[in-house]
Amino acid sequence: MALLQINNLHARIEEQNILKGVDLTVGAGEVHAIMGPNGSGKSTFAAVLAGREEFEVTEGGVLYEGGDLLDMEPDERALEGVFLAFQYPVELPGVSMNNFLRQALNQQREHRGEEPLSAGAFLKRMRECAALVSLDPQLMSRSVNDGFSGGEKKRNEIFQLAMLEPRLAILDETDSGLDIDALRIVADGVNALRRSDRSFVVITHYQRLLNYIVPDVVHVMADGRIVRSGDKSLALELEEKGYDWLREEAVAA
Amino acid sequence: MSHPHALASLEASFVDAFEAHAGLLAKNGTGPAEALPFAMAPALRRQALNRFRDLGVPSRKNEAWKYTNIPEALAAGFAVSPAAPPSDALPARWRDCLLPGLNAHVVALVNGRFSSAHSMIGDLPEGVAICGLETAATTCPDILRRHLGRYADWETESLTALNTAFARDGLFVYVPKGTVLEKPIYALHLSTTNERLFLQPRHLLVFEENAQARIVERYCGLEGEATFTNAVTEIFVGERAVVETYLVQDPGDEHSVVSTTQAYQEAASTFSTATITLDGKVVRNNLNVLPNAPHCETHLYGLFLPAGDTQVDNRTLVDHAKPDCVSNELYKGVLNDRASGVFNGKVFVRQDAQRINAFQENKTIVLNNEATMNAKPELEIYADDVKCSHGATTGQLDPEALFYLRSRGMSKRQAQGLLLHAFAGDILERISIEPLREMLDERVTRLFGG
Ligand SMILES: Nc1ncnc2c1ncn2[C@@H]1O[C@H](COP(=O)(O)OP(=O)(O)O)[C@@H](O)[C@H]1O
Ligand SMILES: [Mg+2]
Numbered sequence: 001m002a003l004l005q006i007n008n009l010h011a012r013i014e015e016q017n018i019l020k021g022v023d024l025t026v027g028a029g030e031v032h033a034i035m036g037p038n039g040s041g042k043s044t045f046a047a048v049l050a051g052r053e054e055f056e057v058t059e060g061g062v063l064y065e066g067g068d069l070l071d072m073e074p075d076e077r078a079l080e081g082v083f084l085a086f087q088y089p090v091e092l093p094g095v096s097m098n099n100f101l102r103q104a105l106n107q108q109r110e111h112r113g114e115e116p117l118s119a120g121a122f123l124k125r126m127r128e129c130a131a132l133v134s135l136d137p138q139l140m141s142r143s144v145n146d147g148f149s150g151g152e153k154k155r156n157e158i159f160q161l162a163m164l165e166p167r168l169a170i171l172d173e174t175d176s177g178l179d180i181d182a183l184r185i186v187a188d189g190v191n192a193l194r195r196s197d198r199s200f201v202v203i204t205h206y207q208r209l210l211n212y213i214v215p216d217v218v219h220v221m222a223d224g225r226i227v228r229s230g231d232k233s234l235a236l237e238l239e240e241k242g243y244d245w246l247r248e249e250a251v252a253a
Numbered sequence: 254m255s256h257p258h259a260l261a262s263l264e265a266s267f268v269d270a271f272e273a274h275a276g277l278l279a280k281n282g283t284g285p286a287e288a289l290p291f292a293m294a295p296a297l298r299r300q301a302l303n304r305f306r307d308l309g310v311p312s313r314k315n316e317a318w319k320y321t322n323i324p325e326a327l328a329a330g331f332a333v334s335p336a337a338p339p340s341d342a343l344p345a346r347w348r349d350c351l352l353p354g355l356n357a358h359v360v361a362l363v364n365g366r367f368s369s370a371h372s373m374i375g376d377l378p379e380g381v382a383i384c385g386l387e388t389a390a391t392t393c394p395d396i397l398r399r400h401l402g403r404y405a406d407w408e409t410e411s412l413t414a415l416n417t418a419f420a421r422d423g424l425f426v427y428v429p430k431g432t433v434l435e436k437p438i439y440a441l442h443l444s445t446t447n448e449r450l451f452l453q454p455r456h457l458l459v460f461e462e463n464a465q466a467r468i469v470e471r472y473c474g475l476e477g478e479a480t481f482t483n484a485v486t487e488i489f490v491g492e493r494a495v496v497e498t499y500l501v502q503d504p505g506d507e508h509s510v511v512s513t514t515q516a517y518q519e520a521a522s523t524f525s526t527a528t529i530t531l532d533g534k535v536v537r538n539n540l541n542v543l544p545n546a547p548h549c550e551t552h553l554y555g556l557f558l559p560a561g562d563t564q565v566d567n568r569t570l571v572d573h574a575k576p577d578c579v580s581n582e583l584y585k586g587v588l589n590d591r592a593s594g595v596f597n598g599k600v601f602v603r604q605d606a607q608r609i610n611a612f613q614e615n616k617t618i619v620l621n622n623e624a625t626m627n628a629k630p631e632l633e634i635y636a637d638d639v640k641c642s643h644g645a646t647t648g649q650l651d652p653e654a655l656f657y658l659r660s661r662g663m664s665k666r667q668a669q670g671l672l673l674h675a676f677a678g679d680i681l682e683r684i685s686i687e688p689l690r691e692m693l694d695e696r697v698t699r700l701f702g703g
Contacts, residue, residue: 050660054652078662090657094675103671104661111662143675164661 001066003028003199004168010059011048018044020224021060026168029196033210034203035235036221037243042203043087045221046172049201050084051077064168078104079111083166085157087173087203092144097156100144101126101163108164129162133189151182158189169193170201175209187212207239222246260324263310270333271302271418278421293390293401293420301407301417308411320595320627321566323412326509326535331451331481333419341370343445343475350441350473355688357439357469358383364444365454365482366422371441380429383438386455389425396427401457404487404515410539413513416485420455423484426468427459430491434466437686444482444508445475456486460494462519467497469689474505479534481509488516488524492546495523499689500538503531503696506561513539520546527554527684530565531696537566547577555584556680556693558700559592566595573606576636580610585680586617587673587701588624596628596645604635613643618650618676620669670702 004026011019018041026032036042048055049062051074062069069077092100106116117125130137133155145153154174161169171190175183190200190213202213210218210232218234219226227246228234238246271278279295310327311318343363351359360383361371367385374383382393390397407417424440444452460466472482482504490496504510510533518524524544530536536559542551557565571580586594596615617626628645650672658668677697684690 050656052656073665074656074659075662075664075668078660084660086657086660090651090653092654092657092672092675094678095671100658100661100671103667104658104663107662107664107667160661 002026002063003065005063006060007062008060009045009048009057009062011044011055011057013044013055017058018055018224019048022221022224022226024219024226026199026201028199029194030217031194031200031202031213031215033215033218033235034201034221034226035205035207035218035238037246038205040221041224042221043172046084046087046170046201046203049170050074050082075107078164078166079108081167083161083164083169085161085169085171085174087176089145089153089157091146091148093146095144097140097142097144098126101160104160105163125163129159132162132192133158134185135159150177151179154178155182155186155189158186162189162193165198167197168199168201170203172203173205174202175204175206183209184212207235210235220246259328260310260312263324263327264306267333267415268302268306271298274334278419293397297402298418301414304408304414305411305418308409308414311411317568317597320593321535321537321564323511323535323537327481329449329479331449333451341368343371343443346475347371347443347473350443350471352439352469352688352692354691355437355439355686357437358434359439359441360384360424361441361443362422362424362454364446364450364480365442365452367424371443375436378432378434381432381434382425382427384425385422386420386425386457387422389427389457393425393427396459397457400459400487400489401455402487404489404517404543405485405513406515406541410513412483412511413485416453416455416483416513419453420485423454424456424458424470426457426466428461428464428466430461431463432461433464437467437469440468440470442470442472442482442484443475444472444480444504445477446480447478449478450480452480452482452484454482454484456484458486458488458498460488460490460496462491462493464491464494465496467686469499469501469686471501472504472510474503474508479507479509480504482511484510484512486512486514488514490516490518490522490524492519493521494519496525497685498524498526499684499686500526500528501531501689501693502529502533502536504533506532506534506563508533509535511537511539514541516542518542518544518546518549518551521548522546523550525552525554527556527680528567529555529680529693530557530559530567532559532561533563533565535564537568539568541570541572542580543572543574544578544580545574547575549575549578551578551580553580553582553584554680554683555586555596556677557584557586557594558589558677558697559586559594560589560700562591564593566597568595568597570599570601571611573600573602573609573611576605576607576609578606578609580612582613583680584615585676586615586626587620587676588617588626589620589700591621591623593624594626596626597631598629598643599631599633600641600643602632602634602636602639602641606636607638609636609639609641611639611641615645616676617647618673619647620649666702670698673701674698
């Protein structure tokens with residue numbers, strides 16, 4: 001059975017239809033890339049999967065591990081192993097990284113019937129995960145994303161991914177705004193986290209990232225639908241031709 | 254109760270009480286009447302009472318009392334006496350109002366009267382006095398004569414006039430020139446009564462030149478009937494003195510409080526104060542600061558966390574009369590249930606007060622659509638070379654921030670708690686007295702989780 005099975009998903013916000021029938025199936029351990037022009041609905045798609053309430057699902061459904069994902073609260077989804085790396089990570093002044101992660105992690109452990117981590121074990125785990133994306137451990141005593149550089153914010157998302165060990169990780173343009181060195185660090189981090197029981201949906205605007213995180217399948221989203229799927233060569237084709245031809249296709253369809 | 258007859262009878266009841274106790278009020282302490290300090294002299298009391306009579310109980314027609322209905326808060330009826338003698342027997346719960354781990358000079362007042370039985374003042378540096386105001390009338394008459402009734406405005410504030418007419422006891426602190434009080438003072442204002450009482454403690458805090466001290470005042474309600482406290486505090490901060498005060502209000506939801514504080518600052522002094530309101534029925538704080546000489550520094554912080562039907566009304570005034578001063582004000586609130594909040598902060602910069610830096614901010618989070626907030630920051634500037642700013646925001650918790658936390662597995666309540674804690678933390682982290690900060694931190698956790 002597929003980890004994630006999305007059928008004819010429609011979603012809207014404020015009377016505006018944004019997702020107009022997304023179909024997507026992701027198997028365990030697979031990496032799917034979703035590419036597409038700005039405004040095509042990629043972030044909306046990610047947010048709907050993570051449970052953002054502002055978006056209303058009007059049609060279609062999502063099965064996650066065979067259960068109805070859309071029926072679950074955002075925190076339930078997280079506890080069941082769904083993780084979203086935000087395109088724009090939120091700054092939380094006054095909420096320390098340390099406290100934030102300890103609460104999140106212990107919540108997840110409790111859900112799995114595990115004891116909370118000891119202070120020592122937590123610290124060790126935090127250092128290891130921070131090292132994975134070369135994140136300065138000093139940041140752990142600072143407020144979440146508050147005053148972090150753009151690159152630090154993105155690496156912080158992957159760091160949290162490493163800490164929380166989800167089964168489905170959705171990365172929303174984690175590459176945008178990163179220089180080539182930072183991109184490599186992030187990609188290496190993600191690659192190190194690939195496992196046979198962990199799937200990735202990697203949303204990106206550029207093909208560049210996919211040189212490092214090699215996807216099993218590439219999908220192209222345009223105007224709220226997946227208009228084409230293929231292997232990694234599709235990404236290269238897009239890089240060459242741009243997105244304009246897709247728009248024409250989407251309109252024609 | 255806004256009915257004029259009802260108001261008139263309310264006013265008359267205060268006047269009657271005054272007449273009934275006139276003899277007692279004139280014979281303050283043990284000394285003869287002519288030795289009494291200014292504010293306790295019979296003639297002054299009578300004058301203050303007449304002022305109160307002219308001004309009347311503040312009604313909502315008065316712009317300054319638009320959101321806080323004092324006649325309604327008094328409608329249940331409260332016995333007005335010039336302060337009953339302190340009771341030695343207190344419900345055991347009074348000890349919960351102490352702060353575990355706090356090494357302080359503890360001074361307790363019960364129903365507005367100094368209680369030596371519950372005070373643990375300990376050793377004091379040479380010349381320092383911490384006692385009841387009534388005692389101080391005998392032991393420190395010169396200090397009282399110089400300061401008592403000199404700062405609080407009983408001529409235009411009716412409740413200050415009323416307090417002045419009845420003032421008998423309260424907290425007295427005197428830190429002489431050049432003296433540093435290492436340990437903080439923890440002043441516990443307890444109330445416990447079998448009948449509804451109208452309490453009027455009068456506090457005088459005097460810090461002379463180069464003195465340094467920190468004071469926590471905590472109003473804590475014990476078992477018993479409701480009280481209405483009309484407290485007046487006068488604070489004198491001498492030249493280059495550094496003074497930090499905290500007012501912590503958790504009187505309980507049956508109790509109403511009007512707390513009027515007038516701080517007077519001399520040259521190059523620093524006065525920092527935080528007003529923290531956790532509960533109460535109707536709570537109104539008038540905080541006025543007059544930095545009356547150059548190079549003063551003034552910090553006003555506030556945190557109000559009302560739930561249920563609690564009403565909290567904070568009104569502040571920083572009156573920059575002299576040049577080269579700095580004032581900084583930050584009030585934060587979280588309103589839950591049907592609570593209501595008011596912030597009315599005024600910064601006044603007089604014509605000759607050049608090179609003033611004055612900042613003021615109020616931020617409130619409203620958790621429930623039945624809760625209401627009225628914020629009115631006011632800047633009135635008559636000098637041209639000043640740097641001033643003010644702002645007020647009222648809103649809900651940021652849904653993006655909530656979603657971010659929930660997407661990591663935290664429940665809605667946990668996420669809310671973490672964010673509210675961070676919001677309040679902005680004020681809590683400025684509290685230099687560790688056990689106080691810990692107690693408030695726990696209260697915030699109990700209120701919101703996180
Ligand atoms: N909160 C919102 N309110 C209104 N419109 C939105 C909101 N979020 C996204 N949209 C609209 O939905 C469309 C898709 O946006 P988005 O999902 O962010 O696309 P992408 O991530 O592919 O760039 C855009 O037209 C955008 O303006
Ligand atoms: Mg996007």
